[in-house]
Amino acid sequence: MKSLSRWFLYGLIWVSSVANSAELSQVQHDKSSVSFGYKQMGVAMDGKFRKFVAKLNFDPSKPAAANAQIDIDLASIDTGTSEGDEEVAGKQWFNSKAFPSAKFVSTSVKSLGADRFEVAGKLSIKGKSVDAIAPFTFKPQGNVGAFDGTLLIKRLDFAIGEGPWADVSTVANEVQIKFHIVANAAPAAAAPKK
Amino acid sequence: MNTQSLSRYSGAAILIHWLTALLIFVAFPLGKYMHDLPLSPQKLELFSYHKWLGITVLLLFLPRLLVRIAKPPPTALPAPAWQHRAASVTHALLYLLILLVPLSGWLMSSAKGVSVVYLSLVPLPDLVDKNKELGSLLKEFHEALSTGLFVLVALHLAAAIKHHVIDKDGTLRRMLPGRNT
């Protein structure tokens, strides 16, 4: 009887550790990045955000149950020049004193087949919320997985770049927000380390 | 000097010479002006126009060399030896800077991570990888070289005017369109 209950216990641990490793929920921020691309006078430019906080729960076998949220610290922008960084913090751009962060909250996730998925949600910047959809790929590597996707937005939907900057012939309206998020399963507290 | 016996530069050489002069006369003050503007859409536009003008100067360099090889300049007009020497040195340096000034601008743009798309149509390759320090170093180069070009052009212009107004010889007219005899 004793050995049977032990086997039962092992079984339980095995099931729970599999369940845990399948669902990714711990974002590795040091390995993740959020960058953006846009066109300026027809020239492709890029930049990135140094600080953001991402939260997610994702099991590739149950995409409908997945959710994600990301908060981007707008003051952490890197446009490539300090002049650019200062400019976009201003009232005409992000007005980041009044609106310090951009936030994306998912409403649904679905599979597009193979390693491709799509997340829909609300993107809020500068006091304006817009529905947004981002296709992404998911590449699992053991207990870790990498999400890579792009969110296409129109900056004027959020009044990013007002006044003379609203002229989209110098800075294009279309902006791609590219995310590379690396996450692993929550440490399985119940499972003993081998 | 007899106008009738004046041998001029070839038509192609004259065209490229004045086109280059005109482009430099616009690109130089534009460079100085845009540099001091606060960041604005207008500044971004002017930067692009400046780059296109400068790249055009660079593009004109190759046909210019080919024309010079195909149709060598007319033999020099009589003048003291030191003047001939001074002229050859100035011309050689002008050629060098006409190459280096736009090249340093292109290099700077690459290093600063703002690629050049000529006339908003033709993307030019980046000459170096994005690198902030290199970008500001190249900016110093571009500024110094364009100042050098400005000084040389001023000398060149002063010499041409001196020949025309004081010596009243055909030096300037050789580079002006007209009938060749």
Ligand code: HEM
């Ligand atoms: C004949 C050709 C050119 C001339 C005479 C010229 C001249 C100048 C001058 C006088 C300045 C201002 C320097 C200063 O005071 O700071 C300038 C700035 C600049 N030039 Fe040029 N340039 C030429 C070609 C180019 C080309 C081909 C490019 C790029 C493809 C370029 C890119 C720039 C940039 C980006 C600046 C601004 C630097 C800054 O303020 O950050 N230039 N140029």
